[in-house]
Amino acid sequence: MQYKGRVWIFGDHVDTDAIIPARFLNVTDKKVFSENCFVDLRPDFHGAVDPGDIIVGGRNFGCGSSREHAPLAIKEAGISVVVAKSFARIFYRNAFNIGLPLLESEEAADVFSEKDRVLVDLGSGEIKDEEDTKRVVAKPIPDFMMEIVQSGGLVTYIKEKGDF
Amino acid sequence: MTNPMTITEKILAAHADRDWVSPGDLIKVQVDLALANDITAPLAIQVFYEIGKEGVFDPEKIVLVADHFVPNKDIPSARQVKLMREFALKQGLRHFLELRDGGIEHVILPEKGMVVPGDLVIGADSHTCTYGALGAFSTGVGSTDLGVIMATGKSWLKVPPTIKLVFEGELMHWVGGKDLILFTIGELGVEGATYKTLEFSGEVIKTLPMDQRLTMANMAVEAGAKNGIIEPDEITEAYIAPRTERKPTILKSDEDASYEKVLHFNVDGLEPQVACPHSPDNVRPISKVDQIPLDQVVIGSCTNGRFTDLEEAAGILKGRSAAKGIQLIVMPGSTLIYKEAIRQGILETLTEAGAIIGPPCCGPCLGGHMGVLAEGERALSTTNRNFIGRMGDPKSEVYLSNPAIAAASAVLGRIGSPEEL
Numbered sequence: 001m002q003y004k005g006r007v008w009i010f011g012d013h014v015d016t017d018a019i020i021p022a023r024f025l026n027v028t029d030k031k032v033f034s035e036n037c038f039v040d041l042r043p044d045f046h047g048a049v050d051p052g053d054i055i056v057g058g059r060n061f062g063c064g065s066s067r068e069h070a071p072l073a074i075k076e077a078g079i080s081v082v083v084a085k086s087f088a089r090i091f092y093r094n095a096f097n098i099g100l101p102l103l104e105s106e107e108a109a110d111v112f113s114e115k116d117r118v119l120v121d122l123g124s125g126e127i128k129d130e131e132d133t134k135r136v137v138a139k140p141i142p143d144f145m146m147e148i149v150q151s152g153g154l155v156t157y158i159k160e161k162g163d164f
Numbered sequence: 165m166t167n168p169m170t171i172t173e174k175i176l177a178a179h180a181d182r183d184w185v186s187p188g189d190l191i192k193v194q195v196d197l198a199l200a201n202d203i204t205a206p207l208a209i210q211v212f213y214e215i216g217k218e219g220v221f222d223p224e225k226i227v228l229v230a231d232h233f234v235p236n237k238d239i240p241s242a243r244q245v246k247l248m249r250e251f252a253l254k255q256g257l258r259h260f261l262e263l264r265d266g267g268i269e270h271v272i273l274p275e276k277g278m279v280v281p282g283d284l285v286i287g288a289d290s291h292t293c294t295y296g297a298l299g300a301f302s303t304g305v306g307s308t309d310l311g312v313i314m315a316t317g318k319s320w321l322k323v324p325p326t327i328k329l330v331f332e333g334e335l336m337h338w339v340g341g342k343d344l345i346l347f348t349i350g351e352l353g354v355e356g357a358t359y360k361t362l363e364f365s366g367e368v369i370k371t372l373p374m375d376q377r378l379t380m381a382n383m384a385v386e387a388g389a390k391n392g393i394i395e396p397d398e399i400t401e402a403y404i405a406p407r408t409e410r411k412p413t414i415l416k417s418d419e420d421a422s423y424e425k426v427l428h429f430n431v432d433g434l435e436p437q438v439a440c441p442h443s444p445d446n447v448r449p450i451s452k453v454d455q456i457p458l459d460q461v462v463i464g465s466c467t468n469g470r471f472t473d474l475e476e477a478a479g480i481l482k483g484r485s486a487a488k489g490i491q492l493i494v495m496p497g498s499t500l501i502y503k504e505a506i507r508q509g510i511l512e513t514l515t516e517a518g519a520i521i522g523p524p525c526c527g528p529c530l531g532g533h534m535g536v537l538a539e540g541e542r543a544l545s546t547t548n549r550n551f552i553g554r555m556g557d558p559k560s561e562v563y564l565s566n567p568a569i570a571a572a573s574a575v576l577g578r579i580g581s582p583e584e585l
Contacts, residue, residue: 013354013443015551022530025203026233026240028210040558060355063388064551065530066290068207068306089359089390090290094306144190144320154308155214164192164320 001101001122001149003080005052008045009114010084012058016091019062019070033069034076049077054118056108057084062091071095081120083108083127083138096145099153103127103138111136122149168418170326172361172393175301175415179284187325187424195225197278198313199287201269202230202241204306205248208288211311220255221317227259227278228252229269232526234262237533267498267524270294270466274378275498280404281396282413286310286319291466291548293384297377298404299396299415304385324390325424326361327352328417331368333432338582341376342468342546342566344368345383346437347429350447358388360424363417368431369394374403375470382467383548386444436581438544439564442552450569450581460491460543461574462555463567464522465529468546469497471504473567478510480571480582481517487577493535495522517574531555537562544573 018041020033038045055074061084062070071094074082082095083103095102101122108127112118117130123146125138141149151157158164167184169177177184180191200208205228212220220226228248236242245262252260259278266272270291273279281299285292288310295302305319313319329348348362362384369377377394384392394400395416404412435449463469463477474496486492494514496502502524505511511521528535529547537543537556543563545555550562563579572582 015549017530017549017551017554021553022203022232022532026238026244028206028244040553060358060388063354064290064549066288066292066304066306067203068288068308069203071306086355086358088355088388090304090306093309097306097308154312155211158215158312158316163316164318 003052003054003120005050005054005080005118007112007114007116007118008049008053008055009109010055010057013060013063014057015064016062016067016070017064020067020073025067025069030072030076033073037073037077046077049079051078052080053078054120055079055082056112057082058109059085061087063088066090068094068098071098071100075100081122085109096148097154099149101141101149103141105136105138107136108138168420168422170361170363170417170421170423171299171395171415172301172326172363172391173323175282175284176321176323185323187323189323190320191323192318192320193284195286195313195317195319196283197225197227197285198310199227199229199269199273199285199289199292200310201232201289202234202244202248203232204288204310206244207307208311208314209247209251211308212314215312215315217315220314223256224258226257226314227261227273228257229261229266229272231266231268232530233532234525235523263499263523263525265499267501268466268469268526270382271469271497271501274298275500277404277407280408280410280412281400282415286313290385291382293389293391294378294382294466296381296384296391296393297374299394299400301391301393303391324359324361326363327357328363328365328423328426330366330426330428331364331431332366332428333368333430335368335431336434338436338568339434340566341372341379343434343437344431345380346439346447346564347434349383349387349445350437352387354386354443354445355388357384360389362387362389362392364392364394370397373472374399375472378470379467386548436566436569438569438579439550441550441561441563444549444564453579456542456563456579458490458544458573458578459541460493460535460537461570462493462528462535462543462545462547463570464495464497464527465547466497467548468567469495471501473546474501474505474510477567477571478513480568480585481575482513484517484575484585486518486574490574490577491535492519492574493522493528494519495527496524498524528555544570544579546570
């Protein structure tokens with residue numbers, strides 16, 4: 001599975017209140033989540049993000065509440081994959097469960113810059129820019145998480161297998 | 165053959181139908197109780213229907229609590245609760261709790277005896293880790309995991325390594341569970357326990373009352389932990405006994421269980437702790453916090469909305485008054501606590517001191533309603549998170565403390581200690 005898009009750089013400890021503030025959690029309409037994704041932290045995000053774009057973050061991405069609205073907002077906004085130095089636990093589960101793949105890389109945030117055009121290969125974990133001047137390899141996705149991604153999320157995984 | 169295990173590993177092994185597990189094992193577990201609220205349940209219900217099952221795995225073992233935006237703050241919130249109510253009715257769920265019988269999920273589940281030691285509880289709320297105070301394994305997940313559990317009764321977990329925290333010494337006056345957990349988060353950092361278990365132990369924990377144990381386990385997630393846990397003892401059994409007929413499974417860590425690390429903290433001389441903006445690990449002792457002027461003080465939440473929290477605040481506010489310009493908002497954690505606080509004159513003391521008593525809900529903790537902050541406003545709160553914009557405008561500020569510091573600060577009009585009154 002390969003993705004191609006521009007890089008959006010984020011820092012350490014991006015919490016779920018920053019991804020989608022609680023005042024937008026009174027609905028289940030995913031469009032509301034994507035329209036307000038990073039609304040306080042980066043008001044320029046919605047409107048400028050293109051389908052396929054890639055978030056590159058720092059440590060502990062997605063910390064805070066269990067709201068699945070956070071990865072849903074990011075996915076609905078068009079982001080294809082989030083790369084970060086590390087992820088908070090619940091966000092990690094939620095993202096794979098809804099079919100938003102995550103890659104862990106210590107180097108990506110230091111190597112890539114805002115608006116770089118990059119190619120991501122989920123299987124090998126390779127992330128490189130179009131000119132192939134910058135290249136990092138992320139940690140491989142655990143087999144079980146990869147199976148969930150390949151199914152398109154936990155719901156289809158369970159429907160296909162009937163169980164875990 | 166059995167290997168030595170921690171209490172967390174023992175509970176996980178028992179629910180995975182295995183003799184033993186060790187950190188890193190990916191296991192499939194049977195869930196004793198599944199929980200969701202008015203923010204996470206509507207998405208979980210969608211997931212449940214997408215899976216295509218007719219009925220839930222067990223209508224006795226799913227708890228839905230309306231607590232985040234209730235009493236419904238607007239039409240969309242009302243729709244969310246209505247959807248939950250209709251689902252609960254259709255599925256014959258035994259536990260659908262609205263304000264009249266309920267309150268905040270993590271206050272009422274222990275209060276109503278719905279969790280006993282040895283249980284495995286999974287909830288679509290990050291503070292589900294609260295029940296570790298009862299010697300149960302409990303952790304937060306998102307709506308999809310919860311929807312799958314409603315359909316199958318099962319979930320997957322990776323067995324976490326455990327960090328053992330040993331608290332020794334004697335607690336000073338005005339210092340309790342909230343201060344111990346804030347101090348711990350300050351030491352570990354907000355990702356210091358990511359994917360791991362925090363096992364709270366030592367002589368200080370052995371004498372800590374249940375309300376304060378619940379406060380500690382509640383905030384384990386603020387260090388990134390999967391669960392926080394305390395071995396059940398006489399205090400646990402005394403708490404459980406009048407609340408349920410269910411028989412607890414009392415498990416303890418083996419003497420030779422292996423830990424990722426063991427940290428010893430001597431609490432002699434530990435002051436009340438305050439988490440400063442904008443992170444729960446930005447923790448300082450009260451003497452090192454400036455005299456920060458405040459606009460709002462909040463006492464309540466799943467962290468500190470229990471009876472003894474209100475009692476402590478009332479003890480300080482009795483015969484005193486919140487400073488001019490301070491909005492003092494007190495939200496009892498449950499309807500039962502609310503009634504008991506009326507019976508014992510606590511709410512009268514608080515209202516005489518200028519407090520506004522809110523309903524037993526999450527309220528301003530997450531900037532939902534009933535105490536949202538404007539740009540430049542500053543609050544001291546007994547809640548659990550102080551991220552940018554958590555309680556309202558991204559240019560507002562939230563400090564976190566125990567209820568005694570909050571009550572004293574309301575009187576002083578700035579952050580301060582009961583010693584100053």
